[in-house]
Amino acid sequence: MIEIHPDQSFIPTLSENLNHPDKLAPWSGFKLAYQAAKFKTVPKFDGLLALDHLPHVDFMEHQVEAAETVVHQMNGRAILADEVGLGKTLEAGLILKEYMIRGRAKKVLILTPASLVNQWIQELNEKFYIQAASPRKKQASWEDWDVTVTSIDMAKRENHKESILDIEYDLIIIDEAHKLKNHQTKNYQFVQSLKKTYCLLLTATPIQNKLSDLFNLVSILKPGYLGNLTDFKKKYRENSQEKDNIQHIHSLVGHLMIRNRRKDTGLDSSKRKVVNERLSFTEEEMEMYKKLESLKAGHPSFTWLTLAKELCSSREACYMSLNQLKKNASEENAVVYDEYIEAIGQVPHHIKAKRMTELIEKTGEKFIVFTEYRATQFYLQWYLQQNGITSVPFSGKFNKSKRDWMKQLFKTKAQVMVATEAGGEGINLQFCHHMINYDLPWNPMRLEQRIGRIHRFGQEHDVKIYNFAIKDTIEDHIMKMLYEKIEMFKNAVGDLDHILEQIPGGSFDHQIQSILKQSDSQGEVDIKLQNLVSYVEHTVNERRESS
Amino acid sequence: MNAVNPYKTFVKQFFLSYGCSIIDDLPSHFTIQLTSEMDEEIMNRPFYWHYMKKMNREGDPMRLTFTDTDQKQAGGIYLHAGTPKLHTLYNTAIKKGRTARLYEVIHEFTAQNRAMSPWLIVNALLHYRGKQTKDEPISIGINLIHGTMMLGMMEKIQHMDFEPTVSDYTFPMTPVISLSNAYKRMERHIETYIAQQDNQWIKESLLHLKQETQLLESFYESEDIDLDSFTKEREQIDNRYKPYIEMEVINGGMFYISQETSATWIH
Numbered sequence: 001m002i003e004i005h006p007d008q009s010f011i012p013t014l015s016e017n018l019n020h021p022d023k024l025a026p027w028s029g030f031k032l033a034y035q036a037a038k039f040k041t042v043p044k045f046d047g048l049l050a051l052d053h054l055p056h057v058d059f060m061e062h063q064v065e066a067a068e069t070v071v072h073q074m075n076g077r078a079i080l081a082d083e084v085g086l087g088k089t090l091e092a093g094l095i096l097k098e099y100m101i102r103g104r105a106k107k108v109l110i111l112t113p114a115s116l117v118n119q120w121i122q123e124l125n126e127k128f129y130i131q132a133a134s135p136r137k138k139q140a141s142w143e144d145w146d147v148t149v150t151s152i153d154m155a156k157r158e159n160h161k162e163s164i165l166d167i168e169y170d171l172i173i174i175d176e177a178h179k180l181k182n183h184q185t186k187n188y189q190f191v192q193s194l195k196k197t198y199c200l201l202l203t204a205t206p207i208q209n210k211l212s213d214l215f216n217l218v219s220i221l222k223p224g225y226l227g228n229l230t231d232f233k234k235k236y237r238e239n240s241q242e243k244d245n246i247q248h249i250h251s252l253v254g255h256l257m258i259r260n261r262r263k264d265t266g267l268d269s270s271k272r273k274v275v276n277e278r279l280s281f282t283e284e285e286m287e288m289y290k291k292l293e294s295l296k297a298g299h300p301s302f303t304w305l306t307l308a309k310e311l312c313s314s315r316e317a318c319y320m321s322l323n324q325l326k327k328n329a330s331e332e333n334a335v336v337y338d339e340y341i342e343a344i345g346q347v348p349h350h351i352k353a354k355r356m357t358e359l360i361e362k363t364g365e366k367f368i369v370f371t372e373y374r375a376t377q378f379y380l381q382w383y384l385q386q387n388g389i390t391s392v393p394f395s396g397k398f399n400k401s402k403r404d405w406m407k408q409l410f411k412t413k414a415q416v417m418v419a420t421e422a423g424g425e426g427i428n429l430q431f432c433h434h435m436i437n438y439d440l441p442w443n444p445m446r447l448e449q450r451i452g453r454i455h456r457f458g459q460e461h462d463v464k465i466y467n468f469a470i471k472d473t474i475e476d477h478i479m480k481m482l483y484e485k486i487e488m489f490k491n492a493v494g495d496l497d498h499i500l501e502q503i504p505g506g507s508f509d510h511q512i513q514s515i516l517k518q519s520d521s522q523g524e525v526d527i528k529l530q531n532l533v534s535y536v537e538h539t540v541n542e543r544r545e546s547s
Numbered sequence: 548m549n550a551v552n553p554y555k556t557f558v559k560q561f562f563l564s565y566g567c568s569i570i571d572d573l574p575s576h577f578t579i580q581l582t583s584e585m586d587e588e589i590m591n592r593p594f595y596w597h598y599m600k601k602m603n604r605e606g607d608p609m610r611l612t613f614t615d616t617d618q619k620q621a622g623g624i625y626l627h628a629g630t631p632k633l634h635t636l637y638n639t640a641i642k643k644g645r646t647a648r649l650y651e652v653i654h655e656f657t658a659q660n661r662a663m664s665p666w667l668i669v670n671a672l673l674h675y676r677g678k679q680t681k682d683e684p685i686s687i688g689i690n691l692i693h694g695t696m697m698l699g700m701m702e703k704i705q706h707m708d709f710e711p712t713v714s715d716y717t718f719p720m721t722p723v724i725s726l727s728n729a730y731k732r733m734e735r736h737i738e739t740y741i742a743q744q745d746n747q748w749i750k751e752s753l754l755h756l757k758q759e760t761q762l763l764e765s766f767y768e769s770e771d772i773d774l775d776s777f778t779k780e781r782e783q784i785d786n787r788y789k790p791y792i793e794m795e796v797i798n799g800g801m802f803y804i805s806q807e808t809s810a811t812w813i814h
Contacts, residue, residue, distance in 0.1 A: 001748055003791040010796035011730050016647040018801065025644040027709040028564040030798060033644025034670050035557055035699055036637035036795040038629075038684050040671060045679040045748060053629025075678060075755070075787055081603065102680045195779065197786040223776045224766025231771075262801060303601045 012262065028101060041372050042102050043200045049239060057127050059094065063087050069258060076104075076198030079177070079257040084204040084452030085459075086260050092173050092200050093128045094310035099198065100130070106146055111191070112175035114151040115396075115403045119428075120175070124216045135160070142167060156190045168195045177201035180220065191220055204452070206257065206339040210386040214253065221256055272455050272463040275427075276479060278470045285311075288347050292318075292339065298336075302516055305474060311441040312475045315347050316375035340409050352468050353383045356436055357467065360389055360416060368417045368452050369428060371438040378439070380418050391416035429454050433461040438451040438468055440478050441488070442516070443509040444486045481529050486536070508532070552615035554626040556608045561636055576614035576623045583608045589635050617667055641716070647800030649709035651808060652771040653717050660718045661805055668700050669799035673737070677752030677790030687736065688802070689729040690809070696736060701754035703812055709802070719803045734794070741792060749790045756788035 004197070027034070044051060048068055051059070062082075070078045071089075076099070080088045100104035110132070112120055119135050124130040124147070135154060142148065142163045145531045154164045155164055172194055174180070180188050180201075184362040199221055206214055215226050224344040226232055281289060287312055296304045303325070310317040319341065326337040360367050371377055377393060392414045411431055412418045432454050438449060447467075455463040469475040515528040557578075559569065562579045571578035581589075586608035587596045599606035612623035624632050653661060668688040675681045688700035697703065713719055763784065768778045787792075 002573070002741065002746070004734075005742065005791060005793040006734055007794050007796045010669070010799060011727050014646050014799055014801075015726060018648055019782075021648070021711070023646065024566070024711065024800070025647045027647070027649050028560065029644040030565060030647045030649070030800065031644075031701075031705065032557070032561055032640040033798045034684075034686070036640040036644075037670065037672060039557070040634075040637055041682045041683070041684055042680060047682045049628075052627070055627050055629070056625075072679065103674060103682075104676075104680060111683075124563075129629060193781075197783055223780055224763065224771040313623060351773075419617075 039306070040464045047161060048094065048098055049101045050094050051096065051146060052406070053101060054094075054128065057090070057284055059090065060087065061188070063091045064095065066091045066258045066260065067098060070200070071098050074256065074258075077200075077256065078255075078349060078410070079201045079203065079221070079269075081203055081206040081257050081259040082333065083260065083262050084449060086262065087122060087533060088202045088204070089175070090127070091258075092175075092202055093124060093130075095200060096124075096171060096173065097128050097130065099171055105198065106167045107476060108147045108171045108173070109155075109167075109194070109196075110149040110173045111145070111155060111163070112149060112173075113179075113396075114153065114400050116175060117149050117151060118404055124149070139447050152187050152190065156186065161190070165195070167194060169197070171198040171200070172196040173200045173202065174220075175202045177220075178203040178205050178213065182215050183216045183219070188216065188220075192223075200479050201527055202216055204449075205420050206259070218253065218448065225256075228250060272465060274465045274467065276469065277533070278353065278469055278471050278476065278479075281473070282348060282351055284347055286404045286472075287349065288343055291343060292377065294339070296522075301333050301521055303517055305516060305525070308474045309345075312352075312374060312470045313371060313373050314350050314353075314376040314379045315344050315465050316371035316379045319344050320373075322373045325413060345380065349383070350379075351470070352438060353380060355468065356380070356438065357387050357389065358506075359434075359436065360384075361387075363434065364435050366410070366417075366432040367434045367436060368432050369436045370419050370455065372392055372420070372441060373439070374420055377418050384416055384418075389416055390414040391418055394419040395422070417488055430459045432461045434460065434466075435463070436466045436468065440467060440469060440483065442482070442512045444479065446509075477526075480527070503525050509537075552626055554628075554630070554738070555615050558633070558636065560615055560624065569612070571612075572653060576612055578610055578612040579608050579641055581608040589632075589639055591635075599764060619679055621755065622735070638642045641797060645798045647711075647798070647802075649711060649715045649800060650717070650719065650803045651732075651805055652708035652710050653714040653805060656716055661807075663713065663717050663719045663803035663805055665720060665722045666802045666809075667691055667799065667803055668704075668802050669730065669733055670794045670797045672797060673741075673793060674793040675748065675790075676793060678749055678788050679748060679752075680757050687733050688725070691726075691729060692720060694729075694732070695809075696726055696732065697812060700792075704802070704804075714801065717755055717805070720788070737794060752788050752790035754786065756790075759784045759788065 038429055048071070051064065051069070066080065066082070070076065070080070076095075080091050082091070083087050091381055096105060096108060100108075108272065110120055116131050118298045121132045121134055124132045130147055130222060133145040134149045135142075140160055141445070142160065154160065174191065174508060178228075180191060182188060183192075201220065203217070206217060212232065214485060215232050215471065216225050292304065292307050293309060293323075297306065307318055307321055310321055322337050322341050322344065326334045326341070329337070356369065374395075377395075381524065390413065392407050392409045394403070394417050395412075398406065407429070410429070417429070419433070435451065435454060437450065441447065451463070467479070471481045512529070515525060515532070519525045519528060558578065558579075558776055562581075562585070563569070564584055566582050568580050568582045569577055583596075583606055586592075586606070590609055591663060596606060613626055614623035615626050626633060650663060666688045669687070670684065671685045672685045673685055675683070686699060686701040688697040688703075689695070690697075760781070763772075763777065763780055766772050768775075772780070
């Protein structure tokens, strides 16, 4: 009743070799072959054989469990959604290794942001003894390579696309899969059309903006599993308040997704200390800040908010925007800005830059400094240099080799890395355990991603984080209104990102953006932000009561 | 220390069988001097050997040190289940030991020349494939004169001596049953063997196959997915769950064994 695939090639080979005695093995060789095959045998259905094969890697309990669940219960199609820094890559590697040992994965494709390609190849080689190849500009032999690591952008190029789509991959791993949340993009459609038996999607933020993000990820693994998108949206938009529906979807997704949280894994051997530093503007700086307020009148509130926030970061950032405003204005209006541009030139060095230098000099340790603005990044590098402190820049826009190089320089030579937001993803900097958030993003969860770069699996020291904000400015406001409250809720429930992901009508990030854009006055911004925060508070309390 | 590292014995035997020598043998590690042939086979440096041959030079085969501890300072290749070099050796061993014709070594002299019966011995792996996977090694022998079938064959003959040439005062008998007929009988035996097994794994695989297929079909009927992705998904569900067994022969050969020896197996 069960199919048995016979081995038809053996007897012809044997008959042939019996006529050519030089092709025959001696008794010892014959026994060795049998012994070798027995060593290679997979003796049982259950368990992870990969663990015996990798005695040099210390896997954590939650990683081993995740791999077992994916291989033996989820049957090889899953979303690995551990929080940042819990070792999703190790989990994926372990699953890959297990499938290779069990003879189920030979052709493997790993799609990852370009900046992570080298890191993947290195980890697969060192930790998993898996040789992986990556295409260079001209060379790519997709058919010949068993394990290939590349970026989606490279894979979907005209000259590669067809060969890749022809291959029946046994396993496909997609790193940073939240980038595939939009089903209308070319990337999404490309991934959707790949041939795959098993598939792993890796992301720390399975729901970035809205529930439909998750829908699209699930559709890559099991098309149709959550119905079709239109019905799905209708159902969950109309009834987004109804618990049953949400619970229903959670239980469905539970069969496909593994999400470990930091607090569940006992990974708090290294602690994080967050210090909110409130600094005061110098008189000249404050004067400039007040001066900007006069712009509120003739402009949308968003413009003032942007400028004010920029001034809290650096003169340079604010200057760039003013200049841009001037360029975009008609000739007669352009004159208005000259006054401000002139004034900003008179402002002395930024108070935050001084404080930053103080901190760095005092400890003598390595620091990573995050800023939202490129102009600030340049300014800080210059300022550090003036003070005899070595630094390297970092940005997500750097190409692969430049990123690797900057990371290497930071590790071996420079004391400080000055990074822009775009650099937040995909580099591991465990060797550093001091961070300054030089200016504050609107969304507190972004901070979490930044911290995850250094407070992650493998960090042996306590991590110290300084959040800078200027008193009596918009930054102070953000800190009081958003950061401190949210931090308080977080202490109460722990899994705040979960709640922030599930606000009806869009994520926290999304909400803040629309509040900023759609409000006419700062008063309106405040009220709306307060409402948003109380909604979060409400959900937090509800969650606490129900648990 | 704990039990003897099983890989250590294998590695030593492997290199000794193929003409390499052990030049250093300590409790914690041992060093092998490779022959040129073995270096070419397992060290993965084709350019070096290509160059040496072109220059008509001998080349300098490498030495390999193995250890059964993972202490870094000891140096050497740490032998454990996943050691990459060990897996290279497995593959080389299987490649080199695929077929054989061997005669049992008979020392004692008898008045009459002794007849040696031909046996076909086949070692195979049964790969169980379905929702989950495992392998089972199987070793079968068939006497090509009267068709007696023996299981666990390798375990029976493991400690006997065999040579590629026939011993003095013995003669090999001509097979009555052809190799391909004997092999077919082995396949039939395997079928029966599998049918008699506990087939829980097959049931589970089929259950999953059915569930996933039904789910997919319902999506297709309610037009949540188009025909294209339906067809593709359907195939992939088969890949993941459809239970089957793949028989892969590791090696096999003609073995000439005296009736005195085979008689002891019957009991």
